[in-house]
Amino acid sequence: xxxxxxxxxxxxxxxxxxxxxxxxxxxxxxxxxxxxxxxxxxxxxxxxxxxxxxxxxxxxxxxxxxxxxxxxxxxxxxxxxxxxxxxxxxxxxxxxxxxxxxxxxxxxxxxxxxxxxxxxxxxxxxxxxxxxxxxxxxxxxxxxxxxxxxxxxxxxxxxxxxxxxxxxxxxxxxxxxxxxxxxxxxxxxxxxxxxxxxxxxxxxxxxxxxxxxxxxxxxxxxxxxxxxxxxxxxxxxxxxxxxxxxxxxxxxxxxxxxxxxxxxxxxxxxxxxxxxxxxxxxxxxxxxxxxxxxxxxxxxxxxxxxxxxxxxxxxxxxxxxxxxxxxxxxxxxxxxxxxxxxxxxxxxxxxxxxxxxxxxxxxxxxxxxxxxxxxxxxxxxxxxxxxxxxxxxxxxxxxxxxxxxxxxxxxxxxxxxxxxxxxxxxxxxxxxxxxxxxxxxxxxxxxxxxxxxxxxxxxxxxxxxxxxxxxxxxxxxxxxxxxxxxxxxxxxxxxxxxxxxxxxxxxxxxxxxxxxxxxxxxxxxxxxxxxxxxxxxxxxxxxxxxxxxxxxxxxxxxxxxxxxxxxxxxxxxxxxxxxxxxxxxxxxxxxxxxxxxxxxxxxxxxxxxxxxxxxxxxxxxxxxxxxxxxxxxxxxxxxxxxxxxxxxxxxxxxxxxxxxxxxxxxxxxxxxxxxxxxxxxxxxxxxxxxxxxxxxxxxxxxxxxxxxxxxxxxxxxxxxxxxxxxxxxxxxxxxxxxxxxxxxxxxxxxxxxxxxxxxxxxxxxxxxxxxxxxxxxxxxxxxxxxxxxxxxxxxxxxxxxxxxxxxxxxxxxxxxxxxxxxxxxxxxxxxxxxxxxxxxxxxxxxxxxxxxxxxxxxxxxxxxxxxxxxxxxxxxxxxx
RNA sequence: GGGCCUGUAGCUCAGCUGGUUAGAGCGCCACGCUUACACCGUGGACGUCGGGGGUUCGAGUCCCUCCGGGCCCA
Numbered sequence: 001x002x003x004x005x006x007x008x009x010x011x012x013x014x015x016x017x018x019x020x021x022x023x024x025x026x027x028x029x030x031x032x033x034x035x036x037x038x039x040x041x042x043x044x045x046x047x048x049x050x051x052x053x054x055x056x057x058x059x060x061x062x063x064x065x066x067x068x069x070x071x072x073x074x075x076x077x078x079x080x081x082x083x084x085x086x087x088x089x090x091x092x093x094x095x096x097x098x099x100x101x102x103x104x105x106x107x108x109x110x111x112x113x114x115x116x117x118x119x120x121x122x123x124x125x126x127x128x129x130x131x132x133x134x135x136x137x138x139x140x141x142x143x144x145x146x147x148x149x150x151x152x153x154x155x156x157x158x159x160x161x162x163x164x165x166x167x168x169x170x171x172x173x174x175x176x177x178x179x180x181x182x183x184x185x186x187x188x189x190x191x192x193x194x195x196x197x198x199x200x201x202x203x204x205x206x207x208x209x210x211x212x213x214x215x216x217x218x219x220x221x222x223x224x225x226x227x228x229x230x231x232x233x234x235x236x237x238x239x240x241x242x243x244x245x246x247x248x249x250x251x252x253x254x255x256x257x258x259x260x261x262x263x264x265x266x267x268x269x270x271x272x273x274x275x276x277x278x279x280x281x282x283x284x285x286x287x288x289x290x291x292x293x294x295x296x297x298x299x300x301x302x303x304x305x306x307x308x309x310x311x312x313x314x315x316x317x318x319x320x321x322x323x324x325x326x327x328x329x330x331x332x333x334x335x336x337x338x339x340x341x342x343x344x345x346x347x348x349x350x351x352x353x354x355x356x357x358x359x360x361x362x363x364x365x366x367x368x369x370x371x372x373x374x375x376x377x378x379x380x381x382x383x384x385x386x387x388x389x390x391x392x393x394x395x396x397x398x399x400x401x402x403x404x405x406x407x408x409x410x411x412x413x414x415x416x417x418x419x420x421x422x423x424x425x426x427x428x429x430x431x432x433x434x435x436x437x438x439x440x441x442x443x444x445x446x447x448x449x450x451x452x453x454x455x456x457x458x459x460x461x462x463x464x465x466x467x468x469x470x471x472x473x474x475x476x477x478x479x480x481x482x483x484x485x486x487x488x489x490x491x492x493x494x495x496x497x498x499x500x501x502x503x504x505x506x507x508x509x510x511x512x513x514x515x516x517x518x519x520x521x522x523x524x525x526x527x528x529x530x531x532x533x534x535x536x537x538x539x540x541x542x543x544x545x546x547x548x549x550x551x552x553x554x555x556x557x558x559x560x561x562x563x564x565x566x567x568x569x570x571x572x573x574x575x576x577x578x579x580x581x582x583x584x585x586x587x588x589x590x591x592x593x594x595x596x597x598x599x600x601x602x603x604x605x606x607x608x609x610x611x612x613x614x615x616x617x618x619x620x621x622x623x624x625x626x627x628x629x630x631x632x633x634x635x636x637x638x639x640x641x642x643x644x645x646x647x648x649x650x651x652x653x654x655x656x657x658x659x660x661x662x663x664x665x666x667x668x669x670x671x672x673x674x675x676x677x678x679x680x681x682x683x684x685x686x687x688x689x690x691x692x693x694x695x696x697x698x699x700x701x702x703x704x705x706x707x708x709x710x711x712x713x714x715x716x717x718x719x720x721x722x723x724x725x726x727x728x729x730x731x732x733x734x735x736x737x738x739x740x741x742x743x744x745x746x747x748x749x750x751x752x753x754x755x756x757x758x759x760x761x762x763x764x765x766x767x768x769x770x771x772x773x774x775x776x777x778x779x780x781x782x783x784x785x786x787x788x789x790x791x792x793x794x795x796x797x798x799x800x801x802x803x804x805x806x807x808x809x810x811x812x813x814x815x816x817x818x819x820x821x822x823x824x825x826x827x828x829x830x831x832x833x834x835x836x837x838x839x840x841x842x843x844x845x846x847x848x849x850x851x852x853x854x855x856x857x858x859x860x861x862x863x864x865x866x867x868x869x870x871x872x873x874x875x876x877x878x879x880x
Numbered sequence: 881g882g883g884c885c886u887g888u889a890g891c892u893c894a895g896c897u898g899g900u901u902a903g904a905g906c907g908c909c910a911c912g913c914u915u916a917c918a919c920c921g922u923g924g925a926c927g928u929c930g931g932g933g934g935u936u937c938g939a940g941u942c943c944c945u946c947c948g949g950g951c952c953c954a
Binding site: 008010217379424426427429430433434437545546548549575576578613614617618619620621623625626628629631632635636638639640641642643644645646689690693696697700703704707708711796799800802803804805806807808809810811840856857858 | 882883884885886891892893894901904905906907910911912913914916917919920921922923924950951952953954
């Protein structure tokens with residue numbers, strides 16, 4: 001045995017053990033392990049440019065508990081960490097942090113230094129941002145994310161994540177780019193990726209297309225306008241619209257097929273006011289009879305219903321909106337009337353807002369506006385990161401098939417969902433609802449700068465027009481490439497943009513198009529096939545419930561298409577952190593706590609305890625109180641361990657089960673054996689909360705009852721000769737300690753490692769997970785935890801008389817008569833020596849069976865002291 | 881409008897496939913510095929299990945309905 005410190009402490013354990021674990025490679029992955037012996041985790045790569053919050057600490061702790069449990073069970077745990085530095089959040093942050101913006105038309109500047117450094121938190125106005133080249137911009141992105149990564153790693157290490165820090169990746173890294181581009185090109189080769197000229201959601205602020213998964217519906221104020229169209233005979237047909245500026249883009253009026261009011265109009269045409277364009281009146285079930293007038297104007301495109309009508313009724317495309325959110329400058333060809341042309345001239349080039357004013361004024365003047373516009377709130381689609389309503393514009397974009405327009409693929413993906421183990425299981429419904437409700441393929445083109453480029457070029461024909469339908473693809477061996485600077489085989493750089501030459505695809509891929517490949521990136525799909533075979537398909541994907549439809553689903557899609565399998569067997573879904581007002585914690589609400597400060601204040605074990613106390617899938621309150629309880633538990637483990645180890649004196653700690661001969665000791669071990677079984681079962685089922693609760697409850701019983709009861713016997717009166725009874729107690733204490741340290745190790749890695757270091761070699765985290773069998777063997781077949789409970793109750797009953805007499809627990813009991821329910825009688829009598837010692841009964845102690853009505857089961861198991869006499873406390877000995 | 885989760889002591893939560901007087905911790909009250917621990921110990925008080933119906937010999941646990949939170953999708 002090494003040394004037990006005189007004064008135990010949790011302080012400083014995080015740094016000390018992080019250094020040791022790193023030096024000793026405690027969490028290093030053994031890459032010689034076969035797949036069957038591996039437990040692999042597809043760790044969520046945090047968005048490094050986002051800020052760290054307690055939600056991260058919360059959910060990553062859940063994963064770490066799983067990792068540590070599996071490691072102790074003998075699995076070779078593959079637990080890498082990635083950094084998601086891809087995409088828009090980084091771009092935005094770089095703009096503000098360095099005061100720059102990307103202008104792809106500018107040339108690269110060697111040794112560029114940005115105007116600002118660390119302008120955190122403020123947003124720099126676009127006009128004040130210095131325009132720089134794409135390459136310079138990307139370099140700044142990389143510079144900033146490198147700093148973020150350091151901070152993140154420091155936090156994770158401090159928290160005690162048992163990540164193999166030699167295995168990190170970046171979603172923008174070269175390898176990740178190669179994986180993303182390779183996977184894309186294979187999708188393309190198999191016909192799973194394609195381009196299409198199609199209406200899509202467009203964010204005018206960010207100037208990018210937006211996918212279905214990135215939508216967010218918000219209430220947005222608008223006005224209903226009652227506008228009259230005219231039948232050939234002059235009869236007005238009144239519609240209601242919130243977007244009168246799209247009147248020139250109108251292609252039809254549509255009502256529900258069953259709507260009595262419009263039966264006579266179906267199949268006829270009407271003429272639009274102001275513009276004089278003749279449009280058909282059509283029937284479609286998506287028209288809502290009780291909404292407005294029940295007849296709607298269908299435009300190119302006001303909302304997604306317009307798109308549906310356009311597609312299903314084969315309506316013409318009459319687009320008047322540009323990607324910059326302004327109306328086109330040229331008068332559309334379908335507007336031919338003199339008045340219409342004049343009207344459009346008034347709107348041309350204006351924002352939708354100004355154009356609307358112009359149209360409304362004109363309608364009012366022409367008498368085609370009935371009444372004044374009525375204010376309304378309506379759900380409008382927004383880009384989740386944007387603040388202007390999305391427009392729908394037609395453009396050429398890349399798509400990956402995801403079952404959104406293919407019933408067979410959809411069914412296959414639903415089947416994958418049913419193969420996947422969701423924890424908790426009800427989260428599966430979110431997957432099924434999402435997949436079942438898809439209405440289009442996955443749009444992956446993004447008109448951004450910082451991301452993985454779409455790795456294709458297009459030939460330019462003799463007229464100088466790109467030939468979109470026959471993209472030029474690179475060799476996989478040459479990946480990653482950037483088509484905006486790399487030149488396709490068979491061409492020269494001078495041919496870029498020239499007739500007979502080529503152009504590169506200007507877009508990058510959606511973040512999810514890369515993130516959906518994290519198992520492949522982390523597992524070395526391309527760079528290390530040997531490793532990949534040992535870790536893929538992985539065991540676990542931990543993540544939040546909000547991104548089941550995006551991250552989880554898209555990863556399933558990619559794996560299904562590329563590997564014909566699930567990417568992992570199980571998904572662990574963590575809940576949200578709620579603030580004390582039951583609100584989701586978020587930065588905008590200003591209720592976010594800095595995680596590092598939290599860890600430093602309470603200690604990592606304490607914060608981990610709080611996190612581990614919440615079940616998967618369940619929202620948890622941010623509760624400092626719970627952390628304090630965790631801290632108390634960790635300290636208690638240190639102290640109880642110090643105590644248990646102190647009895648051995650200078651000798652070695654014995655763990656020989658055969659030495660446990662006293663019934664009370666056996667009863668304790670029998671209870672512990674049950675805890676081991678139940679906790680193991682719970683952890684194997686991803687229920688860390690139950691495992692912790694069982695271990696914790698047992699531990700407190702161990703401290704309050706068992707430890708108190710055997711104290712005297714374990715001391716052995718200080719005799720040099722150790723009796724069998726004393727040896728039994730000491731051995732049982734050591735066995736229990738040895739087991740409990742392992743049980744707590746996944747949740748409290750620091751405190752348990754500290755104790756382990758006092759008397760064992762190596763790390764508790766690579767020690768085998770405890771099993772019940774040896775404890776049961778030591779306990780024998782007769783022993784039951786009830787015996788310890790009964791003895792503990794008897795002790796509590798004796799203490800109660802002291803507590804009620806308001807005297808110190810040191811007070812001796814000169815005489816006591818204790819009534820014990822029949823069921824507990826034998827156990828109490830058996831442990832009478834220990835009870836007498838712990839209760840300081842110096843005189844006569846009578847135990848008898850309780851009679852009817854004596855005692856209550858709720859209080860000390862029905863054990864009551866019916867007669868007693870207290871002595872004077874002995875004089876206190878001066879402290880050594 | 882559809883879906884999922886949730887409502888148990890002042891607070892945070894356990895209560896498995898329905899079975900005797902509903903549990904834990906925190907907080908609270910009283911007491912105690914007992915040679916592991918005052919970041920402690922001992923004892924105590926505290927609940928018509930959101931409301932209302934129903935099924936059942938029996939419901940916190942199953943069904944219906946209403947109310948309140950949270951999230952997702954329309």
